[in-house]
Amino acid sequence: NAGVTQTPKFQVLKTGQSMTLQCAQDMNHNSMYWYRQDPGMGLRLIYYSASEGTTDKGEVPNGYNVSRLNKREFSLRLESAAPSQTSVYFCASSALGTGGYYEQYFGPGTRLTVT
Protein backbone atom coordinates (compact mmCIF):
# COMPACT_ATOMS: atom_id res chain seq x y z
CA ASN A 1 0.00 0.00 0.00
CA ALA A 2 1.28 3.44 -0.90
CA GLY A 3 -1.03 5.03 1.71
CA VAL A 4 -1.82 8.67 0.95
CA THR A 5 0.03 10.20 -1.99
CA GLN A 6 0.15 13.84 -3.04
CA THR A 7 1.36 15.59 -6.16
CA PRO A 8 3.24 17.77 -6.73
CA LYS A 9 5.74 17.87 -3.85
CA PHE A 10 6.75 21.46 -4.58
CA GLN A 11 5.15 24.24 -6.60
CA VAL A 12 5.84 27.91 -7.21
CA LEU A 13 3.02 30.05 -8.58
CA LYS A 14 2.68 33.67 -9.52
CA THR A 15 -0.17 35.67 -7.99
CA GLY A 16 -3.35 35.05 -9.95
CA GLN A 17 -2.33 31.70 -11.39
CA SER A 18 -4.43 28.61 -10.76
CA MET A 19 -3.48 25.06 -9.93
CA THR A 20 -4.85 21.81 -8.59
CA LEU A 21 -3.25 19.74 -5.86
CA GLN A 22 -3.88 16.04 -6.24
CA CYS A 23 -4.40 13.50 -3.48
CA ALA A 24 -5.08 9.80 -3.65
CA GLN A 25 -5.36 7.03 -1.08
CA ASP A 26 -5.39 3.28 -1.61
CA MET A 27 -6.70 2.25 1.80
CA ASN A 28 -10.39 2.31 0.87
CA HIS A 29 -11.11 5.09 3.38
CA ASN A 30 -14.39 6.93 3.19
CA SER A 31 -13.29 10.29 4.57
CA MET A 32 -10.63 12.60 3.19
CA TYR A 33 -9.33 15.99 4.29
CA TRP A 34 -7.24 18.94 3.13
CA TYR A 35 -5.20 20.95 5.64
CA ARG A 36 -2.74 23.79 5.41
CA GLN A 37 0.16 24.20 7.79
CA ASP A 38 1.72 27.58 8.45
CA PRO A 39 4.63 28.25 10.82
CA GLY A 40 3.46 28.39 14.42
CA MET A 41 -0.16 27.71 13.45
CA GLY A 42 -0.46 23.96 13.49
CA LEU A 43 -2.77 22.42 10.90
CA ARG A 44 -5.98 24.11 9.83
CA LEU A 45 -8.72 22.28 7.99
CA ILE A 46 -9.61 23.70 4.57
CA TYR A 47 -12.21 21.22 3.29
CA TYR A 48 -13.19 17.66 3.98
CA SER A 49 -15.21 14.92 2.35
CA ALA A 50 -17.07 12.54 4.61
CA SER A 51 -17.74 10.15 1.77
CA GLU A 52 -17.69 9.96 -2.00
CA GLY A 53 -19.97 12.63 -3.42
CA THR A 54 -19.95 14.96 -0.41
CA THR A 55 -17.72 17.86 0.55
CA ASP A 56 -17.87 20.39 3.38
CA LYS A 57 -16.04 23.51 4.41
CA GLY A 58 -13.53 23.47 7.20
CA GLU A 59 -12.00 26.32 9.14
CA VAL A 60 -10.29 28.20 6.27
CA PRO A 61 -12.10 27.44 2.97
CA ASN A 62 -11.89 30.87 1.30
CA GLY A 63 -9.92 30.87 -1.94
CA TYR A 64 -10.14 27.08 -2.39
CA ASN A 65 -12.40 24.56 -4.07
CA VAL A 66 -12.36 20.78 -3.82
CA SER A 67 -13.54 17.81 -5.82
CA ARG A 68 -14.05 14.29 -4.53
CA LEU A 69 -13.49 12.61 -7.88
CA ASN A 70 -14.11 9.09 -6.59
CA LYS A 71 -13.48 7.19 -3.38
CA ARG A 72 -9.71 7.28 -3.91
CA GLU A 73 -9.11 10.85 -5.04
CA PHE A 74 -9.70 14.26 -3.47
CA SER A 75 -8.29 17.33 -5.21
CA LEU A 76 -7.81 20.89 -3.98
CA ARG A 77 -7.96 23.78 -6.45
CA LEU A 78 -6.67 27.31 -6.09
CA GLU A 79 -8.48 29.38 -8.72
CA SER A 80 -6.46 32.59 -8.31
CA ALA A 81 -3.46 32.10 -6.07
CA ALA A 82 -2.51 34.78 -3.54
CA PRO A 83 0.69 35.17 -1.48
CA SER A 84 -1.37 34.42 1.66
CA GLN A 85 -1.83 30.90 0.30
CA THR A 86 1.88 30.18 0.58
CA SER A 87 1.88 27.17 2.87
CA VAL A 88 2.41 23.45 3.14
CA TYR A 89 -0.70 21.51 2.17
CA PHE A 90 -1.49 18.10 3.60
CA CYS A 91 -4.09 15.61 2.49
CA ALA A 92 -5.35 12.99 4.92
CA SER A 93 -7.81 10.14 5.00
CA SER A 94 -9.41 8.48 7.98
CA ALA A 95 -10.28 4.98 9.00
CA LEU A 96 -11.40 3.07 12.03
CA GLY A 97 -8.41 2.36 14.26
CA THR A 98 -7.98 -0.08 17.10
CA GLY A 99 -10.45 0.59 19.85
CA GLY A 100 -13.18 1.73 17.48
CA TYR A 101 -12.05 5.31 17.01
CA TYR A 102 -11.07 7.11 13.83
CA GLU A 103 -7.49 8.19 13.22
CA GLN A 104 -6.12 10.07 10.26
CA TYR A 105 -3.39 9.07 7.83
CA PHE A 106 -1.44 11.86 6.20
CA GLY A 107 0.28 12.34 2.88
CA PRO A 108 3.80 13.79 2.63
CA GLY A 109 2.62 17.31 1.82
CA THR A 110 2.89 19.85 -1.00
CA ARG A 111 5.02 22.92 -0.38
CA LEU A 112 3.44 25.83 -2.28
CA THR A 113 4.97 29.26 -2.72
CA VAL A 114 2.99 32.10 -4.29
CA THR A 115 5.05 35.08 -5.39
Place this chain on the structure above:
Amino acid sequence: SQQGEEDPQALSIQEGENATMNCSYKTSINNLQWYRQNSGRGLVHLILIRSNEREKHSGRLRVTLDTSKKSSSLLITASRAADTASYFCATRKEAGTASKLTFGTGTRLQVTL
Protein backbone atom coordinates in the same frame (compact mmCIF):
# COMPACT_ATOMS: atom_id res chain seq x y z
CA SER B 1 -9.33 29.34 15.54
CA GLN B 2 -7.08 26.65 16.99
CA GLN B 3 -8.76 24.36 19.48
CA GLY B 4 -5.57 23.44 21.24
CA GLU B 5 -2.46 25.15 22.36
CA GLU B 6 0.67 23.32 23.27
CA ASP B 7 3.25 24.09 25.83
CA PRO B 8 6.16 24.45 25.57
CA GLN B 9 6.53 25.58 21.96
CA ALA B 10 10.01 24.09 21.91
CA LEU B 11 11.84 21.63 24.13
CA SER B 12 15.46 20.53 24.06
CA ILE B 13 16.63 17.56 26.12
CA GLN B 14 19.42 15.02 26.16
CA GLU B 15 19.05 11.43 25.10
CA GLY B 16 17.79 9.28 27.93
CA GLU B 17 15.83 12.07 29.60
CA ASN B 18 12.04 12.23 29.71
CA ALA B 19 10.11 14.76 27.63
CA THR B 20 6.77 16.17 28.71
CA MET B 21 4.56 18.32 26.55
CA ASN B 22 1.15 19.72 27.39
CA CYS B 23 -1.96 20.50 25.42
CA SER B 24 -4.92 22.66 26.41
CA TYR B 25 -8.19 22.81 24.53
CA LYS B 26 -11.34 24.89 24.68
CA THR B 27 -14.49 22.81 24.20
CA SER B 28 -15.79 19.42 25.27
CA ILE B 29 -14.36 16.51 23.32
CA ASN B 30 -15.01 12.89 22.43
CA ASN B 31 -11.34 11.98 22.21
CA LEU B 32 -7.88 13.52 22.00
CA GLN B 33 -5.10 12.26 19.78
CA TRP B 34 -1.37 12.89 19.58
CA TYR B 35 0.53 13.01 16.31
CA ARG B 36 4.22 13.27 15.45
CA GLN B 37 5.66 15.12 12.48
CA ASN B 38 9.23 14.62 11.40
CA SER B 39 10.78 17.53 9.57
CA GLY B 40 9.36 17.88 6.06
CA ARG B 41 6.99 14.94 6.44
CA GLY B 42 3.31 14.30 7.09
CA LEU B 43 1.85 13.60 10.51
CA VAL B 44 1.81 10.14 12.03
CA HIS B 45 -0.76 9.04 14.60
CA LEU B 46 0.77 8.08 17.95
CA ILE B 47 -1.95 7.49 20.50
CA LEU B 48 -5.60 8.23 21.25
CA ILE B 49 -7.26 8.79 24.60
CA ARG B 50 -11.03 8.84 25.05
CA SER B 51 -12.83 11.47 27.07
CA ASN B 52 -13.72 8.89 29.74
CA GLU B 53 -10.10 7.79 30.16
CA ARG B 54 -7.55 9.45 32.40
CA GLU B 55 -4.32 7.76 31.38
CA LYS B 56 -3.07 5.59 28.58
CA HIS B 57 0.26 3.95 27.76
CA SER B 58 1.84 2.79 24.53
CA GLY B 59 5.46 1.70 24.66
CA ARG B 60 7.47 4.70 25.87
CA LEU B 61 4.48 7.01 25.54
CA ARG B 62 2.19 7.97 28.39
CA VAL B 63 -0.79 10.24 27.83
CA THR B 64 -2.98 11.78 30.50
CA LEU B 65 -6.26 13.60 30.09
CA ASP B 66 -7.96 15.93 32.56
CA THR B 67 -11.33 16.92 31.13
CA SER B 68 -12.11 19.19 34.08
CA LYS B 69 -9.07 21.30 33.19
CA LYS B 70 -9.40 20.66 29.46
CA SER B 71 -5.80 19.57 29.24
CA SER B 72 -3.67 16.62 28.23
CA SER B 73 -0.01 15.74 28.55
CA LEU B 74 2.26 13.50 26.52
CA LEU B 75 5.28 11.98 28.26
CA ILE B 76 8.02 10.31 26.26
CA THR B 77 10.29 8.31 28.53
CA ALA B 78 13.97 7.52 27.89
CA SER B 79 14.03 9.74 24.83
CA ARG B 80 16.15 8.94 21.78
CA ALA B 81 17.58 11.10 19.03
CA ALA B 82 14.98 9.55 16.71
CA ASP B 83 12.24 11.17 18.82
CA THR B 84 13.30 14.57 17.48
CA ALA B 85 10.14 15.87 15.80
CA SER B 86 7.16 18.15 16.31
CA TYR B 87 4.29 16.78 18.35
CA PHE B 88 0.69 17.88 17.93
CA CYS B 89 -2.42 17.22 19.94
CA ALA B 90 -5.72 17.02 18.08
CA THR B 91 -9.22 16.94 19.48
CA ARG B 92 -12.38 15.42 18.10
CA LYS B 93 -15.74 16.70 19.31
CA GLU B 94 -17.88 13.76 18.25
CA ALA B 95 -17.30 10.17 17.32
CA GLY B 96 -17.80 9.17 13.72
CA THR B 97 -15.86 9.02 10.52
CA ALA B 98 -16.41 12.56 9.30
CA SER B 99 -15.95 14.22 12.63
CA LYS B 100 -13.25 16.79 12.22
CA LEU B 101 -9.97 16.94 14.08
CA THR B 102 -8.79 20.29 15.42
CA PHE B 103 -5.03 20.53 15.86
CA GLY B 104 -2.94 22.39 18.37
CA THR B 105 0.05 24.53 17.49
CA GLY B 106 2.62 21.85 18.30
CA THR B 107 5.73 21.34 20.40
CA ARG B 108 9.12 21.03 18.69
CA LEU B 109 11.22 18.45 20.50
CA GLN B 110 14.97 18.27 20.01
CA VAL B 111 16.79 15.29 21.53
CA THR B 112 20.55 15.64 21.55
CA LEU B 113 23.19 12.95 22.05
